[in-house]
Amino acid sequence: MSSQIILPRLMQVGDNASQELPAVLHSLGCQRPLIITDKMMVQLGYSSQLHTLLAEHNIAADVFDATVPEPTVSSIQAGVNMARNGNYDCLIALGGGSPIDSAKAIAILAKHSGEMYDYKFPRQVNEAGLPIIAIPTTAGTGSEATRFTIITDEISDEKMLCVGMGFMPVAALIDYRLTLSLPPRTTADTGIDALTHAMEAYVSKKRNPYSDSQALSAMQLIGPNLRRAYYNGNDQQAREAMMLGSTLAGIAFSNASVALVHGMSRPIGAHFHVPHGLSNAMLLPSVTAYSIPAAAERYADCARAIGIASEQDSNDTANSKLLDELTALNAELQVPTPEQFGIERQRFVELMPSMAEQALASGSPGNNPRVPSADEIIAIYQQLWPES
Numbered sequence: 001m002s003s004q005i006i007l008p009r010l011m012q013v014g015d016n017a018s019q020e021l022p023a024v025l026h027s028l029g030c031q032r033p034l035i036i037t038d039k040m041m042v043q044l045g046y047s048s049q050l051h052t053l054l055a056e057h058n059i060a061a062d063v064f065d066a067t068v069p070e071p072t073v074s075s076i077q078a079g080v081n082m083a084r085n086g087n088y089d090c091l092i093a094l095g096g097g098s099p100i101d102s103a104k105a106i107a108i109l110a111k112h113s114g115e116m117y118d119y120k121f122p123r124q125v126n127e128a129g130l131p132i133i134a135i136p137t138t139a140g141t142g143s144e145a146t147r148f149t150i151i152t153d154e155i156s157d158e159k160m161l162c163v164g165m166g167f168m169p170v171a172a173l174i175d176y177r178l179t180l181s182l183p184p185r186t187t188a189d190t191g192i193d194a195l196t197h198a199m200e201a202y203v204s205k206k207r208n209p210y211s212d213s214q215a216l217s218a219m220q221l222i223g224p225n226l227r228r229a230y231y232n233g234n235d236q237q238a239r240e241a242m243m244l245g246s247t248l249a250g251i252a253f254s255n256a257s258v259a260l261v262h263g264m265s266r267p268i269g270a271h272f273h274v275p276h277g278l279s280n281a282m283l284l285p286s287v288t289a290y291s292i293p294a295a296a297e298r299y300a301d302c303a304r305a306i307g308i309a310s311e312q313d314s315n316d317t318a319n320s321k322l323l324d325e326l327t328a329l330n331a332e333l334q335v336p337t338p339e340q341f342g343i344e345r346q347r348f349v350e351l352m353p354s355m356a357e358q359a360l361a362s363g364s365p366g367n368n369p370r371v372p373s374a375d376e377i378i379a380i381y382q383q384l385w386p387e388s
Helices: 017-028 039-043 046-056 073-085 097-112 184-203 209-231 236-254 260-272 276-294 296-306 315-332 345-361 374-383
Strands: 010-013 033-036 062-064 090-095 132-136 148-153 158-163 171-174
Touching: 010 017, 010 236, 017 046, 017 090, 017 132, 017 171, 033 046, 033 073, 033 097, 039 046, 039 090, 046 090, 062 073, 073 097, 073 148, 090 097, 097 132, 097 148, 132 236, 148 260, 158 260, 171 236, 184 209, 184 236, 184 260, 184 276, 184 296, 209 236, 209 296, 209 315, 260 276, 260 345, 260 374, 276 296, 276 315, 276 374, 296 315, 345 374
Parallel strands: 010 171, 033 062, 033 090, 090 132, 132 171
Antiparallel strands: 148 158
């Protein structure tokens, strides 16, 4: 059986890759970009640097900087209006996963109209929107190389998964130098997010030989370098490895799909406004422990790729080391529990049944090597609140 692989048309990878933006726009025939970003990118001067770079090449660009973390239907609407009413031939998505996800939604709605709900999974959105050139500034989401976007419906508190070739950027500029300013908390959350992408792609029921190769390479890069980047943000070697690992993990899960961690993570983010990478980190040890019996060899491969088990270790030994490592990683990188994050326990317990149903409805748990029932998902949610 063959597998369809979907990638950006062009990828510029490495030191100062973002400086190639004018040449990339020229190669794509784009002359009038709209930069989609957030206030932090403006504050750090990244958007003005791009603006100046483009002006030096006689390219006029406007900036929309009102994207928000965990984008919502209302947060993207002003961007849709601006893109729809301006004479723009492409979007430049600058920032972490939220600006890139926002740009993906804006690109489709600006060109094809409708509401975000119209494009929700299981619909496959294969029509092309405005071309997107993605410039990630975090090493985590891999959104620059995926055919997914996630937009929250504020009315229902549902994180809507939207899928299709139409959401794939036409170009991605992977410049690790843009991650040197990331604080430790963001480095940790996005790094564990990337690790989750790689692991879930590798154990997904929709995996294929191509996605396997990308997932294993991603884990080999992320495993030895996540702590290094967390403790020393100026470690350029570690930052470069994390950036490439994040992109490879994005390619892997975009072509194999994510699984139970992501299915359970999205409702936590929607209801309690937990950043996506952080909610993934909270869940990864428990979901991995639940899933190992159905894919022991695959998870053992993950342990070996990350570098915490050897080829001589049995699968059982490797998986024991994997669970110990995921727990230790959360502790060392100070990943909070839901309670430490500030979530009220009773409210969490009340919402567990509906969160379980939302997780199942997303389709992601169906890709897991061990497919859970709603009751089993609730039981995993309960593990996030250990009895004192």
